[in-house]
Amino acid sequence: MRRRHTLTRLLAIAALGLPLTxxxxxxAAAPTVGTRQLSDVIPVPVESHPDAQxxxxxxxxxxxxxxxxxxxxxxxxxxxxxxxRPATGYPLPVLPVRSTPLPEIALVLGATDARVGQEGYQLxxxxxxxxxxxxxxxxxxxxxxxxxxxxxxxxEASNRQRITWTVPGGRIVDYPRFAYRAxxxxxARHFHTVDxxxxxxxxxxxxxxxxxxxxxxxxxxxxxxxxxxPRLTTVGGGPGTGVDGVGxxxxxxxxxxxxxxxxxxxxxTIVPEIDMPGHTNAAQSTYAELNCDGVAPAPRTDMAVxxxxxxxxxxxxxxxxxxxxxxxAEITPGPFLHIGGDEAHATTDEDYRTFVERVLxxxxxxxxxxxxxxxxxxxxxxxxxxAQFWGTGTTNADLARAAARGNKxxxxxxxxxxxxxxxxxxxxxxxxxxxxxxxxxxxxWDPAHRVAGVGEDAILxxxxxxxxxxxxxxxxxxxMAFPRLPAIAELGWSTAASxxxxxxxxxxxxxxxxxxxxxxxxxxxxxxxxx
Ligand code: TNX
Numbered sequence: 413m414r415r416r417h418t419l420t421r422l423l424a425i426a427a428l429g430l431p432l433t434x435x436x437x438x439x440a441a442a443p444t445v446g447t448r449q450l451s452d453v454i455p456v457p458v459e460s461h462p463d464a465q466x467x468x469x470x471x472x473x474x475x476x477x478x479x480x481x482x483x484x485x486x487x488x489x490x491x492x493x494x495x496x497r498p499a500t501g502y503p504l505p506v507l508p509v510r511s512t513p514l515p516e517i518a519l520v521l522g523a524t525d526a527r528v529g530q531e532g533y534q535l536x537x538x539x540x541x542x543x544x545x546x547x548x549x550x551x552x553x554x555x556x557x558x559x560x561x562x563x564x565x566x567x568e569a570s571n572r573q574r575i576t577w578t579v580p581g582g583r584i585v586d587y588p589r590f591a592y593r594a595x596x597x598x599x600a601r602h603f604h605t606v607d608x609x610x611x612x613x614x615x616x617x618x619x620x621x622x623x624x625x626x627x628x629x630x631x632x633x634x635x636x637x638x639x640x641x642p643r644l645t646t647v648g649g650g651p652g653t654g655v656d657g658v659g660x661x662x663x664x665x666x667x668x669x670x671x672x673x674x675x676x677x678x679x680x681t682i683v684p685e686i687d688m689p690g691h692t693n694a695a696q697s698t699y700a701e702l703n704c705d706g707v708a709p710a711p712r713t714d715m716a717v718x719x720x721x722x723x724x725x726x727x728x729x730x731x732x733x734x735x736x737x738x739x740x741a742e743i744t745p746g747p748f749l750h751i752g753g754d755e756a757h758a759t760t761d762e763d764y765r766t767f768v769e770r771v772l773x774x775x776x777x778x779x780x781x782x783x784x785x786x787x788x789x790x791x792x793x794x795x796x797x798x799a800q801f802w803g804t805g806t807t808n809a810d811l812a813r814a815a816a817r818g819n820k821x822x823x824x825x826x827x828x829x830x831x832x833x834x835x836x837x838x839x840x841x842x843x844x845x846x847x848x849x850x851x852x853x854x855x856x857w858d859p860a861h862r863v864a865g866v867g868e869d870a871i872l873x874x875x876x877x878x879x880x881x882x883x884x885x886x887x888x889x890x891x892m893a894f895p896r897l898p899a900i901a902e903l904g905w906s907t908a909a910s911x912x913x914x915x916x917x918x919x920x921x922x923x924x925x926x927x928x929x930x931x932x933x934x935x936x937x938x939x940x941x942x943x
Pocket of ligand 1: 717754755785802826830832843879880881
């Protein structure tokens with residue numbers, strides 16, 4: 413029988429200031445999976461100072477105490493409690509108070525090491541408890557994800573585990589190298605449901621990913637409701653619009669808002685992408701008037717790219733684009749709106765320039781900052797426009813010029829960070845046009861030394877895109893993302909100096925028991941010493 417402590421009873425104990433003795437560890441405690449060290453975390457923390465004398469034992473009387481007066485801190489506390497309750501079976505009440513006599517996990521706003529900034533945190537583990545300090549709720553959340561990894565892997569179990577919940581003692585001071593650490597999911601080639609997207613968000617948030625880029629439209633399908641062009645989804649996202657005729661699927665605005673809110677609660681910001689002026693066959697096969705000749709092309713469910721183009725000289729094109737940007741901006745609280753711009757092989761260079769130069773101001777008009785694939789740097793846009801590098805080479809004159817001018821760059825080299833590339837020739841899923849990418853390849857590069865002339869100062873961050881031509885289910889998504897996604901997450905968060913394959917592969921191997929308990933369908937790479 414699970415012993416229950418009601419919140420009121422614990423509050424009463426706390427108010428009385430009764431002396432409390434910690435109950436002994438449960439009899440016949442099962443061994444924990446591996447002994448956790450303070451630095452056994454992905455992404456590896458900036459600084460960790462172990463103190464073997466000060467391990468904390470999470471117990472049935474532990475409370476989660478959050479910064480008084482901060483609803484956001486209390487919410488982080490509630491999420492932490494929800495994460496820790498199933499496996500521990502402990503009540504872990506969340507108390508927004510200044511002090512308790514109980515052993516506690518305290519989430520404190522302010523009073524941090526000066527270096528932690530907007531997303532970092534300081535985590536102190538003593539025998540009495542754990543204290544996470546941060547300047548923001550996002551920093552507190554990041555600290556709780558570290559704490560989760562410091563607990564035995566069984567913490568991820570969905571039912572009660574009778575083990576000793578020891579957190580290794582000492583201090584961590586941690587903050588990100590880059591402000592933008594993203595994953596991308598392609599909803600256009602195969603649609604993925606709200607449940608699948610939010611399940612992916614849960615996984616991303618464990619590795620301190622803070623943006624999720626959604627590729628919402630492409631030649632095959634249009635996956636976001638736009639009220640002023642309703643057939644985009646009823647037809648363009650209708651039956652048979654996935655690769656190989658799989659489908660239908662699209663996000664209603666309510667769905668999209670639900671995804672945005674779910675991600676925001678995990679400190680992840682959604683970046684929506686409308687890919688144009690190419691990759692637009694779904695829209696153009698739905699609305700004949702979006703074609704220069706007024707004739708709707710056939711819908712396409714093959715995997716070819718580069719054949720579609722919006723009609724650059726037609727004013728209707730810009731009414732369409734403005735309607736889409738306006739409606740999307742309205743439901744997007746995050747700062748970025750991605751306009752695609754890749755592989756516009758059916759658009760002349762001159763038309764491409766005309767198009768991008770007309771569309772960028774529309775993004776600003778609706779209060780968003782434009783990002784786009786690296787091709788948009790051909791037009792030398794203003795310095796607030798962000799380029800996402802997806803090339804496989806180490807030189808790109810447009811990008812180097814943009815960086816010199818002051819544009820920021822997101823690094824997602826296709827031969828390093830593309831999660832849809834096969835691991836090796838035997839991988840059933842995925843593509844191979846850019847490279848085979850084993851875990852060591854995904855980890856083995858430095859975002860600030862990838863493209864000549866695009867150094868640390870020009871880098872906004874990193875992204876791990878997952879194109880879905882061959883991926884249909886959440887299982888498929890997980891198989892391609894794990895274990896490479898944590899590699900990219902570490903490149904985005906941890907210092908360049910901490911980069912070390914031998915350390916990473918061991919820490920990665922120690923994640924496996926967690927993934928098994930979370931039922932993550934990961935690829936058991938032979939390069940990693942899995943536990
Ligand atoms: C290239 S990368 C594309 C996508 C494909 C992907 C498959 C990029 C900006 N465009 O249209 O889905 O390759 O790996």
